[in-house]
Amino acid sequence: MPGTEYFGEEEKKEVMDVLNTGALFRYNHPELRQGMWKAKELEAEVCRYTGAAYAHAVSSGSAAVACCMAASGIGHGDEVIVPPFTFMATIEAVLYAGALPVFAEIDETLCLSAEGIKKAITPRTKAVLLVHMCGAAGDLDGIQKVCEDNDILLIEDSAQALGAFYRGTHVGLFGACSAFSFDFFKITTAGEGGIFFTNSKEAYDKADTFSDHGHNHVGDNRGMEDHPFLGFNYRISELHAAVGLAQMKKLHQIREDKKRNKTIFKQKIAELPGLEFRHMDDPEGDSGTFLNFFLPTKEKAEETVKVFSENGIPGAAYWYTNMYHFINQWDHLKELRAAAPLAIHHLGAPQDYSNLELPKSQDVMSRLISFGIRGTWTEDEVNALGDKMKETLSKVLA
Numbered sequence: 001m002p003g004t005e006y007f008g009e010e011e012k013k014e015v016m017d018v019l020n021t022g023a024l025f026r027y028n029h030p031e032l033r034q035g036m037w038k039a040k041e042l043e044a045e046v047c048r049y050t051g052a053a054y055a056h057a058v059s060s061g062s063a064a065v066a067c068c069m070a071a072s073g074i075g076h077g078d079e080v081i082v083p084p085f086t087f088m089a090t091i092e093a094v095l096y097a098g099a100l101p102v103f104a105e106i107d108e109t110l111c112l113s114a115e116g117i118k119k120a121i122t123p124r125t126k127a128v129l130l131v132h133m134c135g136a137a138g139d140l141d142g143i144q145k146v147c148e149d150n151d152i153l154l155i156e157d158s159a160q161a162l163g164a165f166y167r168g169t170h171v172g173l174f175g176a177c178s179a180f181s182f183d184f185f186k187i188t189t190a191g192e193g194g195i196f197f198t199n200s201k202e203a204y205d206k207a208d209t210f211s212d213h214g215h216n217h218v219g220d221n222r223g224m225e226d227h228p229f230l231g232f233n234y235r236i237s238e239l240h241a242a243v244g245l246a247q248m249k250k251l252h253q254i255r256e257d258k259k260r261n262k263t264i265f266k267q268k269i270a271e272l273p274g275l276e277f278r279h280m281d282d283p284e285g286d287s288g289t290f291l292n293f294f295l296p297t298k299e300k301a302e303e304t305v306k307v308f309s310e311n312g313i314p315g316a317a318y319w320y321t322n323m324y325h326f327i328n329q330w331d332h333l334k335e336l337r338a339a340a341p342l343a344i345h346h347l348g349a350p351q352d353y354s355n356l357e358l359p360k361s362q363d364v365m366s367r368l369i370s371f372g373i374r375g376t377w378t379e380d381e382v383n384a385l386g387d388k389m390k391e392t393l394s395k396v397l398a
């Protein structure tokens, strides 16, 4: 459940700060600002929370993934290994960079598997775009090793994984660079917004320049500096950054609340025979946004969705058919329908997207239920809902 659950006076105050000065643009106008630079403060807060050396706020998570492509030098004809379970933005960022998505298998981690990546590597592979789905990390140890062994870049789409750690380090800091989203559905939200973050000064400088028409922001008068290369407008406004800043300051509490509630749900259903939880190398690092579990068969998973809804259990997603996050629903991609020709139309797709053989991903996704955890549920509410969930699931599994 999104950070909107936690909206309060803090968000209003940050926004009013901006409206009271009239400095809506993230650059320039020091005379108006009364010392307030909300985008910069948001970036500092992201660095403080994650331990990243550099963060750059942009207009959306999609824009932040596009910045990852630019900062990593990914372009025309490069192959980028991607998962079939993600949000479309991951794939679009690759295509609009002029690169070619190559799909590899996911596994019970809900993310690309090291094994799957290995099989998808070709001489044209430039990078792996690992997506940490549903609030927790993929197999970073295994995947980092495959990338190192094969001399390919690791880029992390952490749009759904703010607040997720892997053996003590925040996700997104294991590869070249990474992206968060602050859209309406994420753990913290600015309405719209995103963050590019990295430990590399060089990558940061490229993303910063790319996101603002090539302005390199050297000196304190944006508009009069050099333009090392072409970019685009992916700037965030001070109003959005202000909301994001207030939310970012609440992230620690949001994560605590979600994890506490998730633990109760998990304990209730842990002993049910035939039920399996999402695999995590580091369960402590989980951000707590979703309780993900597998039913023994596709039929049982379909039945679960149906009886959950009949029994008033909210927030269960069956991505296999009911949402826009799995490749089976991506007809526009399978048919390569675009507003105008892209590099992939000239170069040809590296795989036939409508006939991909991803049996492992199909099996995993067909049995997966993702239950969204609210941090604002009271203990009584969680217990009542958890008991109902246990009762409903034991009937399905009987």
Ligand SMILES: *Cc1c(COP(=O)(O)O)cnc(C)c1O
Pocket (backbone or CB within 6 Å): 060, 061, 062, 063, 065, 086, 087, 089, 090, 131, 157, 159, 160, 180, 181, 182, 183, 192, 193, 194
């Ligand atoms: C939400 C999301 C994005 C895009 O973020 P927006 O802010 O909506 O543009 C990218 N990748 C993944 C995995 C996401 O879930």
